[in-house]
Amino acid sequence: xxxxxxxxxxxxxxxxxxxxxxxxxxxxxxxxxxxxxxxxxxxxxxxxxxxxxxxxxxxxxxxxxxxxxxxxxxxxxxxxxxxxxxxxxxxxxxxxxxxxxxxxxxxxxxxxxxxxxxxxxxxxxxxxxxxxxxxxxxxxxxxxxxxxxxxxxxxxxxxxxxxxxxxxxxxxxxxxxxxxxxxxxxxxxxxxxxxxxxxxxxxxxxxxxxxxxxxxxxxxxxxxxxxxxxxxxxxxxxxxxxx
Amino acid sequence: xxxxxxxxxxxxxxxxxxxxxxxxxxxxxxxxxxxxxxxxxxxxxxxxxxxxxxxxxxxxxxxxxxxxxxxxxxxxxxxxxxxxxxxxxxxxxxxxxxxxxxxxxxxxxxxxxxxxxxxxxxxxxxxxxxxxxxxxxxxxxxxxxxxxxxxxxxxxxxxxxxxxxxxxxxxxxxxxxxxxxxxxxxxxxxxxxxxxxxxxxxxxxxxxxxxxxxxxxxxxxxxxxxxxxxxxxxxxxxxxxxx
Numbered sequence: 191x192x193x194x195x196x197x198x199x200x201x202x203x204x205x206x207x208x209x210x211x212x213x214x215x216x217x218x219x220x221x222x223x224x225x226x227x228x229x230x231x232x233x234x235x236x237x238x239x240x241x242x243x244x245x246x247x248x249x250x251x252x253x254x255x256x257x258x259x260x261x262x263x264x265x266x267x268x269x270x271x272x273x274x275x276x277x278x279x280x281x282x283x284x285x286x287x288x289x290x291x292x293x294x295x296x297x298x299x300x301x302x303x304x305x306x307x308x309x310x311x312x313x314x315x316x317x318x319x320x321x322x323x324x325x326x327x328x329x330x331x332x333x334x335x336x337x338x339x340x341x342x343x344x345x346x347x348x349x350x351x352x353x354x355x356x357x358x359x360x361x362x363x364x365x366x367x368x369x370x371x372x373x374x375x376x377x378x379x380x381x382x383x384x385x386x387x388x389x390x391x392x393x394x395x396x397x398x399x400x401x402x403x404x405x406x407x408x409x410x411x412x413x414x415x416x417x418x419x420x421x422x423x424x425x426x427x428x429x430x431x432x433x
Numbered sequence: 434x435x436x437x438x439x440x441x442x443x444x445x446x447x448x449x450x451x452x453x454x455x456x457x458x459x460x461x462x463x464x465x466x467x468x469x470x471x472x473x474x475x476x477x478x479x480x481x482x483x484x485x486x487x488x489x490x491x492x493x494x495x496x497x498x499x500x501x502x503x504x505x506x507x508x509x510x511x512x513x514x515x516x517x518x519x520x521x522x523x524x525x526x527x528x529x530x531x532x533x534x535x536x537x538x539x540x541x542x543x544x545x546x547x548x549x550x551x552x553x554x555x556x557x558x559x560x561x562x563x564x565x566x567x568x569x570x571x572x573x574x575x576x577x578x579x580x581x582x583x584x585x586x587x588x589x590x591x592x593x594x595x596x597x598x599x600x601x602x603x604x605x606x607x608x609x610x611x612x613x614x615x616x617x618x619x620x621x622x623x624x625x626x627x628x629x630x631x632x633x634x635x636x637x638x639x640x641x642x643x644x645x646x647x648x649x650x651x652x653x654x655x656x657x658x659x660x661x662x663x664x665x666x667x668x669x670x671x672x673x674x675x676x
Contacts, residue, residue, distance in 0.1 A: 204651065206473065207472070208459060208464070209638075210638065212459075216454040223450050230479060231479075232477035236473060237636070241473070263616050264620040265620045266624050304617060305621065340638075373506050374507045374544075380508055392509070394506070394508040395445075
């Protein structure tokens with residue numbers, strides 16, 4: 191049976207302007223691989239309502255799960271929750287359970303739950319809260335969309351809250367073999383291996399290091415014996431160039 | 434006049450599986466900002482023809498420029514050139530000028546221009562070659578799509594070849610001010626600044642460092658005086674928390 195599919199939507203002008211380098215995509219990709227959910231697509235869009243709504247609708251329709259990061263804080267540019275509600279044509283308002291979490295948190299710190307912070311209690315009707323052990327303000331799940339924070343430590347904590355609730359497929363086993371030879375020399379023998387080992391996939395990821403050409407050949411599959419056999423065959427085929 | 438828009442398409446299973454952390458998005462985003470081209474969207478898709486073709490068609494229709502990275506090498510999983518040709522319903526074959534570049538390169542190195550390497554001379558009809566000073570095998574431009582390599586050093590060299598040929602808009606000036614105060618306290622005064630300085634944009638990018646909450650507030654605009662004025666006002670509004 192095929193693994194469940196997923197997409198990620200990164201919301202944030204700061205990534206598109208080149209100011210910040212996204213870290214959440216790489217984190218989520220690794221975690222989903224571990225539990226056997228296939229990340230098939232990532233989109234990065236700016237903090238514009240039309241762009242967010244269109245992307246959420248397209249991805250939620252196509253993939254089993256959609257994970258978003260960014261735009262759920264208290265400032266004027268945090269519009270993700272409203273956009274998710276709009277994408278599903280669902281009402282959104284301050285919700286008692288989210289408000290209670292924030293109230294208790296700020297009471298403990300003798301800080302005021304002001305109007306801005308209260309925006310973080312705006313949750314679409316019918317959504318389930320996602321626990322935020324780092325800074326309390328919750329994420330939420332609406333339909334098949336998981337809405338999480340952009341700050342990496344909070345994003346990672348929310349992913350850790352969500353993943354155990356999802357049913358994955360067979361985690362993919364993979365090996366990576368470094369072959370110090372130009373891809374043009376690797377390609378022919380590799381094509382033969384691809385044909386001979388149809389129950390695994392081969393990826394070739396070239397590099398240039400200190401002027402030397404090579405490629406990391408990744409063998410990936412759900413059947414560990416098949417991955418092992420294919421990797422053995424690969425190593426034999428390029429025995430003089432494996433590093 | 435609004436700046437020209439752009440999108441990027443990253444092609445590669447290795448990013449989606451979490452094995453490799455993409456570097457090209459961050460590089461391109463920074464370079465486009467410098468020349469006044471607004472990167473509005475990034476998509477990452479797997480090495481599957483249907484996904485690549487659909488993404489290219491959607492992005493090429495929506496944005497002035499589309500930049501792709503990945504999948505133009507000699508191995509079996511390098512299918513980008515064929516997909517771009519298919520997306521524009523254009524024939525593709527080995528082209529004499531691209532072949533001549535490769536032939537001269539491999540002759541110099543006393544290496545064989547074998548069948549696999551020759552695949553890198555497959556160029557859609559009517560495309561313009563993009564210079565690759567690092568490893569010779571060219572990228573190409575077809576319509577408004579710029580097809581470039583995934584290896585970061587080659588991608589960066591190709592971006593450097595392409596950018597001078599594009600007409601940008603007004604480069605955006607930006608400042609970043611670090612305010613050591615929770616976003617919930619920043620949000621109110623910041624909303625007033627947003628209202629008072631309509632010719633710039635404000636972005637709030639929260640962080641948590643050693644348990645201390647803060648945010649980097651980015652002021653961005655094409656008019657340097659307006660950016661400077663807004664930044665001054667920002668610093669005054671949070672004078673006791675600017676770090």
